[in-house]
Every structure is written in structure tokens, then in C-alpha cells.
Amino acid sequence: MPRSLLTRRRLLSSLALGGASLLAGCDRLSQSPSFQEILGEWLNYKAQRVLVGSALAREYTAAEMSPDFRTNGNTRPRSDDWNRLAASNFADWRLMVDGLVEAPQSFSLAELRNMPSRTQITRHDCVEGWSAIGQWTGVPLAAVLDRVRLSPNARFIVLHCADDFSGTPYYESIDLVDAFHPQTILAYGMNGDVLPIGHGAPLRLRVERQLGYKHAKFIMRVEAVESLAGIGGGRGGFWEDAGSYYWYAGV
Amino acid sequence: MPDIEYGAAFPKTSAYDQRIVFRHRLSTRLWHWTNAVVFFVMLMSGLMIFNAHPRLYWGQYGANPDPAWLEIGSDGQHGFLRIGELTIDTTGVLGLWSDASGLHARAFPSWATIPSWYDLALSRHWHLTFAWLFAGGILLYGVWSVLNGHLRRDLAPRPAELKPGHLLADIKAHATLSFPRGEAARNYNTLQKLAYLAVLGVLLPVMILAGLAMSPAMDAAWPWLLDLFGGRQSARSIHFIAAFLLVLFVVVHLTMVVLAGPVNEIRSMITGRYRLPKETP
Numbered sequence A: 001m002p003r004s005l006l007t008r009r010r011l012l013s014s015l016a017l018g019g020a021s022l023l024a025g026c027d028r029l030s031q032s033p034s035f036q037e038i039l040g041e042w043l044n045y046k047a048q049r050v051l052v053g054s055a056l057a058r059e060y061t062a063a064e065m066s067p068d069f070r071t072n073g074n075t076r077p078r079s080d081d082w083n084r085l086a087a088s089n090f091a092d093w094r095l096m097v098d099g100l101v102e103a104p105q106s107f108s109l110a111e112l113r114n115m116p117s118r119t120q121i122t123r124h125d126c127v128e129g130w131s132a133i134g135q136w137t138g139v140p141l142a143a144v145l146d147r148v149r150l151s152p153n154a155r156f157i158v159l160h161c162a163d164d165f166s167g168t169p170y171y172e173s174i175d176l177v178d179a180f181h182p183q184t185i186l187a188y189g190m191n192g193d194v195l196p197i198g199h200g201a202p203l204r205l206r207v208e209r210q211l212g213y214k215h216a217k218f219i220m221r222v223e224a225v226e227s228l229a230g231i232g233g234g235r236g237g238f239w240e241d242a243g244s245y246y247w248y249a250g251v
Numbered sequence B: 001m002p003d004i005e006y007g008a009a010f011p012k013t014s015a016y017d018q019r020i021v022f023r024h025r026l027s028t029r030l031w032h033w034t035n036a037v038v039f040f041v042m043l044m045s046g047l048m049i050f051n052a053h054p055r056l057y058w059g060q061y062g063a064n065p066d067p068a069w070l071e072i073g074s075d076g077q078h079g080f081l082r083i084g085e086l087t088i089d090t091t092g093v094l095g096l097w098s099d100a101s102g103l104h105a106r107a108f109p110s111w112a113t114i115p116s117w118y119d120l121a122l123s124r125h126w127h128l129t130f131a132w133l134f135a136g137g138i139l140l141y142g143v144w145s146v147l148n149g150h151l152r153r154d155l156a157p158r159p160a161e162l163k164p165g166h167l168l169a170d171i172k173a174h175a176t177l178s179f180p181r182g183e184a185a186r187n188y189n190t191l192q193k194l195a196y197l198a199v200l201g202v203l204l205p206v207m208i209l210a211g212l213a214m215s216p217a218m219d220a221a222w223p224w225l226l227d228l229f230g231g232r233q234s235a236r237s238i239h240f241i242a243a244f245l246l247v248l249f250v251v252v253h254l255t256m257v258v259l260a261g262p263v264n265e266i267r268s269m270i271t272g273r274y275r276l277p278k279e280t281p
Helices: A002-031 A033-038 A043-054 A082-087 A109-114 A141-148 A238-243 B026-051 B120-147 B152-155 B164-176 B180-186 B192-211 B216-221 B225-230 B232-260 B261-269
Strands: A094-099 A105-108 A119-127 A131-140 A158-167 A168-175 A184-188 A203-206 A221-223 B020-022 B072-073 B077-082 B085-090 B098-099 B102-104 B273-275
Touching: A002 B026, A002 B120, A043 A158, A082 B085, A094 A141, A094 B180, A105 A109, A105 A141, A109 A131, A109 A184, A119 A184, A119 B216, A141 A221, A168 A203, A168 A238, B026 B120, B026 B232, B026 B261, B072 B232, B120 B152, B120 B192, B152 B192, B164 B192, B192 B225, B192 B232, B225 B232, B225 B273, B232 B261, B261 B273
Parallel strands: A094 A221
Antiparallel strands: A094 A105, A119 A131, A131 A184, A158 A168, A158 A221, A184 A203, B020 B273, B072 B077, B077 B085, B098 B102
């Protein structure tokens, strides 16, 4: 029936045309900052906080570990200061813990090792999609924060790092729910050895219920703040500032 | 429904001896068009997310040093899709392709992804925002379809329809592209019912759960997700396979719409009113 064939052809070509213009529309929307705001992570954050509560991330057995745990992001900071510290095996390295705390304090690696420790075999999930399972040993962030006593107005914990991308320093931040979670540790050991440089020596964050980019490496300073607005680009982390990645990376 | 009953004959309005019946409820139509948008956005933003690490694994872990069962890549000269031992040259479509901005060594091409350029963060915004639309839609539709009898009356096959003889006849009817006419066209046919139920009851739940299993926070909340799929990387693989099966479903669905009479079919999904095809003499 020629009449209906014509209709079908017209329909198909207009569908194709419509599809192409819809795609162009998606691209235009993607470039609009206000659209990115609408597509925010607020709902994910709120929903997961309710659903997940204080649940623990799965811990694995030694047999389930990745035979080869790949590195990612920066594998060695370029800063002279950090390289000097690395040259003496971080003997002179100190972790500064300050900001909205009652007793700001710095810790040597030996002091951190003498604090309560936790070892966990957990899965590292990169935002790109891959996963690796490794064993981490460190001091619970909660134990460090208890030493310096958080001020009541502290709402976020910021991790300042020694590495940078094109001169912009890496940093990350988490809320207090994750900061005081028992599996959130400042790790100085990996797979039964000292934390390798490629994985963030001398100290990296493990925040097991979030994606890999939250697990800041090469940590130099832990700062308690009330707002993330004044730090870096104001969105709470290097990738959050640089590429509009979610600050809350539970998904 | 004010003046017409569900399935009631509509007064003759055309010169043809064909009756117009009310075929699709408002809830079905709303969900259909929500999904039409959600499907394409989630598929294409999903392909962009896949582009960030175009390798699939089985098990709890899986990264570059580990063996991938599926990989899309490029050796610089050719694009390839590798599934197990089988490698297919996909230059121009997958792995290595060109668009207006030049040659790209990337898994899925720009015309198939949202956004069209490489941007993992943005594709995640699209994917995870439309996931909420999808979740809200399927929840409302699911509850409503049970309450208003859509599931029982229109989707669940009757015992007689599942008899081998009937199934065989339906398969034959599909294979010869002879579509139901007259009164028989008023209801979904058996294969159609089974396809819809498979998507609603199996594919979409698997898709949703495998998606949730990729969230490290959800894995903490519901550790059974990891056991259900055999690990996060298995869940990622299954999510990808389920997406591929959904694409197949949509291709078949659209083909059937075109073959069965696109104007009548699309109108029925917009207004609810469907013109019963004339009985063959």
C-alpha cells in the first residue's frame, strides 16, 4: 500500500532527524552549569545516608585479594618538600591536624603507628568502573579526631595532599558520618607492607563506602571545617572542582 | 475514564468498517513515554560511562592487570571488540572511529553517547539522575498495574495461551508477519505478553539490582547484592549484558510497531485509542 509506505518512510526519517536534534539538545544541556546543578547528587546523598546508615563495607579474605593492585591518579608527588621527606623514609614527615579543633596537633608516622590500628581487606572501586581488592592497615580517622577534639561547628574533614595536577593541589573532603565510620582509616600499610609510594605513601585515606577518588593519597594535613566554600574551587575536592564529579561518591 | 469503557467499541467514525477501541490506559501511556526518554538517556550515558573503562570482568575484582572477558579497544590502526578468544575488527564503529572533530581511540562513538564528547562525570550525572526518573516510573507503574488489574488482565497469559499448540501458532504468526486482526487485535498476543513480562519481571529487576551492586555504599547497605551477582565486577558485566538485551527488545519492539502499522500503533500509545485492523475476509 503506497500510502502507508510513504507514511512509514516519512515517520522513520523524521524519527532519525528528531533523534539527532535531541542529541544536540542533550549536548547543549550538558554544557549548561544550571543543568548540572539540577542533576545534582543531593538525592543520592540523602537516600544513601538513610539506606546505608552505619553499615560496614564488605571485608574480604586474603584469598580474594587482587594479585596485582594497579595504581591510579598521581603515583608520585612532584613537590620538593614531599620528595625530601620521601628521601629520608618520611622520618621527618608530620601530619598536621587542625582547623575547627580544640587542640591542633601534628603526628609523626611513628606516633600514628602507635595509636589504635585497624587492618581491613576491602574493595577499591574506581569511578571508571574497575575494582581491586587489597589489605589496608592504618589508624581510624576517628581516633585522630578524638585526640584533637572537634569543635561543635565542624562539619567536614578536609584531606590536603602533597600531589597536584598541573599545579592544582589534590584534596578531598568527607562528612562526619564517614569521618567517624569504623572503616575510615588513615592507612600507612598495604598488603602487609608499608604503603607504597604509588598508592599514596606515607599516608592515604580509606573511606570504604565511596569511590576511589575520595581516597586521598599523600596526605599532609587534616583540616576540620564548617564549610567547603573557601577551599580549592569550593566543591570539596580536586575532581569535584575540575570535572563536576560528585562530592558524595557512594554511587 | 469518563465516556468510554475500557475495551468498549467506539462509534464508527470512518468510512472503513473498522472499530476504534480504547486500548492503553493513561498509566501505561505515561510510563511508556517516560521510558522512551529514560531508555535512550540511560543507555547512551551508560555507554559513555563504559568508555571510561571498556573492559568487563567476572568476580569480585577486575582491573587492567586482570583478564577481561570483553574488551573494546584499539591498536592504533584498528578498532576491535574482543569477547573471550574471539576478536572482531570494528574499525569505524567501536574502538577506533572518526567524527567531525577527528579520529578517536575510544570504545563507543560520539553518536552513541551522552554527552557526545568524553566526559565521565557528566555522563554519570545524566545516568544517575535519570535512574531516579526510571525508579519513580517503574514504582508507580508497578503498583498501579497491580491495583488497576493491568497486570492480571492484559499482561498475564491465560492458561490456554500457554498450551504448546497455541504458542506454536503464535510463533508461526510472528514468523510469517501475520498480525492479529479484528477482535483478536484488541489484546496483546501471547509472545508479546511473554516479552513484556520478561522485560518487566526479569530484565528490568536484574538491571536495577546490578546497577545498585556497583555502588560501594549500596554494597555496604545490602551486602546480598554482591552475593546475588557474585561480585561487583560480575554485576557490572551483567548490567552491560542486560542493557544489550534491552536494546534488542527495543529494536524488536520498534520493528513490530513499524510492521503492524506505525500510525495506528503510535496513536494508540498517545491517545489510548486503537483502530482494530479489518478482519481478513
